[in-house]
Amino acid sequence: MDQARLRRMHHPRKLRRKFLVFSGLDTLTRIYYSLSMHLPGQTFHHLTSIRRTGTKYRKGQWLWSCSCGQEVEARWVTVEQGDRKYCSYKIHGRAPRAINPDLPQRTHPLTWSSWKAMRSRIKYEDKNYGGRGITICPEWENSFEAFLKDVGERPSRGYWIERIDVNGNYEPSNCRWATMQEQQENKRETIWVEHEGRRRKLVEICRETGTRRNTVGTRLRLGWTIEQALAGKPLAPKPPKPPKAPRRPRSVTASPHRVGPRRSDLTLLCIEFLKTGRSPRSVAALCGATIQQAYAARAYLRADRKAAALAAATPDADPTPSDADTSPN
Secondary structure (H helix, E strand, C coil), X not given: CCHHHHHHCCCCHHHHHHHHHHCCCCHHHHHHHHHCCCCCCCEECCEEEEEEEEEECCEEEEEEEECCCCXXXXXXXXXXXXXXXXXXXXXXXXXCCCCCCCCHHHHXXXXXXXXXXXXXXXXXXXXXXXXXXXXXXXXXXXXXXXHHHHHCCCCCCCCEEEECCCCCCECHHHEEEECHHHHHCCCCCCCEEEECCEEEEHHHHHHHHCCCHHHHXXXXXXXXXXXXXXXXXXXXXXXXXXXXXXXXXXXXXCCCCCCCCCCCHHHHHHHHHHCCCCCHHHHHHHHCCCHHHHHHHHHHHHHHHHHHHHHHHCCCCCCCCCHHHHCCC
């Protein structure tokens, strides 16, 4: 079979199948072509097939010889489609692109990343920046060198660009490098107070005095001044609590030794059956009550008996001595 014709048949799978079907060849020739598609000695890019070594992922695994003399195993379809061209990309890989070392992103990488992030927040109208009217001054928008000259080099990865006035724009008089803690303390919801003749942040005052910020903030919302909130002295003493309403006296029944709340008719019926010595379960079945109600009735009965026993054991007050007892002999 002509090797040149076999090489021309090495097209993608669908094209090869179409070629075999519509080539007009007889059946035996088509079968021979289909079995002879993967042959030793065929070259793709820098790899030349040597022999078949097995199967990987249901595809033929072949041993290939590279133009540099090394041998490597790879699937035939991987080499044929161009996904594998060399024995090693470390040897035959592309040459690295020429990099200009004088670019600002190379000489000032941290400051460059902050400048790009600042411009993207305004460009894409972030809801906390460009979406609410924050802008960048024209000098910084068009020139990284002007930005670097005004704010200086970014100290480290622990610093970010911050606007001193959170409602102001990105401009030289309103920007500085700040840590994450400084940025968290300079937000739109930051509480500002007048203390010792200066307008200061509440969190800074609490850090200096050693008081809890939440406690001082709560006192300020209650109407205290900043001095009273820091000292812990209220405006006026708390008003006394109103006296509690007297409790409603418990209702009593005819039994003098009755204890507990008012009892229902069903509970009184269960108590009468329990006095006969029946168990709570049988009383519940007789009275149509639940097991809990029957046990509660037994508890009432025991409490009544205990109260009656205590009343019987308590001696009455000594009678007043009569005249005959007090008269002299």
